[in-house]
Amino acid sequence: MRLIIRQDPESVAYYTANYIKQRILEFNPTAERPFVLGLPTGSSPITVYRHLVEFNRKKEISFQHVVTFNMDEYVGLPRDHPESYHSFMFNHLFKHIDINPKNIHILNGCAEELDKECTRYEEEIKKVGGIELFLGGIGPDGHIAFNEPGSSMNSRTRVKTLAYETVLANARFFGGDVNKVPKLALTVGVGTVMDAREVIVIITGAHKAIALNKCIEEGVNHMWTVSAIQMHPSAMIVCDEDATLELHVKTVRYFKSIEQVQEQLIGRDNIGLKGSISSLSKMNQDNNPHYNYSIQ
Structure with missing residues (x-):
């Protein structure tokens, strides 16, 4: 797992948006081989989406062959409700970019049979070959999507009762009611x-x-569902300095030192987007022909 630390939320958002842009460009998607992107809602990704919209406006990236799957949706809110996640995604991203509406997937919280809707969603993900990159944010209690404390680490798309704290936190979007x-x-x-x-x-x-x-x-714990990413073979957290306040100083220094080594001693040109090192400069290869490894 990689931990990327930036100064503030704006720097985090730009780094993340630029990373997504570079991943899509590197993937070089086509109609037959689209880039499948998982997306969150909430306050955390808003600035990320703003940067992606700007990249698209400047024609630095196209979303014509990008397929998206959103993490969640409220039950009972119609799509056109101002607080539905469908409205959120269109207001902050989809209506501002060149994505094909047929490539947008958002759970239907008004489906007659909610369990079947969840099963259908999982099947749709499989049909397109799985998700290439899933972007997520978390709540203060470490929940990712609506997988709140106590959720199974093997859970699939499903109906979830929201914790009272989550309901209280979201009341600000509903006039405090x-x-x-x-x-x-x-x-x-x-x-x-x-x-x-x-x-x-x-x-x-x-x-x-x-x-x-x-x-x-700490270890993987279903009371902090975001901790599941410790087990993922290609996971990255991008955080700001304020978010590191509960980490040990040596932990922060360790992850910062990895970036320092990559940037100053190895060279960004020799490092792939995911941190893999497939080749070094000719000078380093001459000194040590066995360089071929990944930094995690």
Whole structure:
């Protein structure tokens, strides 16, 4: 697992958006071989989406051959409700980029049979060959999507009852009225996220520092579902300085030192997007012909 530390939320958002842009360009998607992207809602990704929209406006990237799957949706809110995650995604991203509407997948929280809707969603992911990169944010209690504390690490897309703390936190989007906040949601499972070939989680703010600590310095724990990414073969957390406040100083220095070595001693040109090192400069190869390894 990689931990990338940036100064502030804006720097985190730009790094993440630029990384996604570079991954899509490197993948070089086509209609027959689309880039499949998992996406979150919430406050964390808004600035990421703003940068992606700007990249698209400047024609630095196209989303014509990108297929998306969103993490979750409230149960009972129609698509056109201003607080539905369908509205959120179109307002912040989809209506501003050149994505084909047929390539957008968002759970239907008003489906007549919710269990069948969840099964259908998992099948749709399989039809396109699985998710290439899943972007996620977390709550202060370490939940990813609506996989709140106690969720199974092998869970799949399902109906989930929201914790009271989550309902209270989301009341600000419903005029402060707890009674207007949906109490159920459809969400991809922890297992669904972990099936992606790559997972990126953005964590910003001192209020999420304990969650980052639990994820980085403690073991896998279903009470902190984001900790599941410790088991993923290609996972990266991008955080700001405030989010590291509960980490040991030596932990922060360790992850920063890895970036320093990569940038200053190995050279960015020799390192792939995921941190893999497939070749070094000719000078280093001459000195040691056996360089061929990955930094995790």
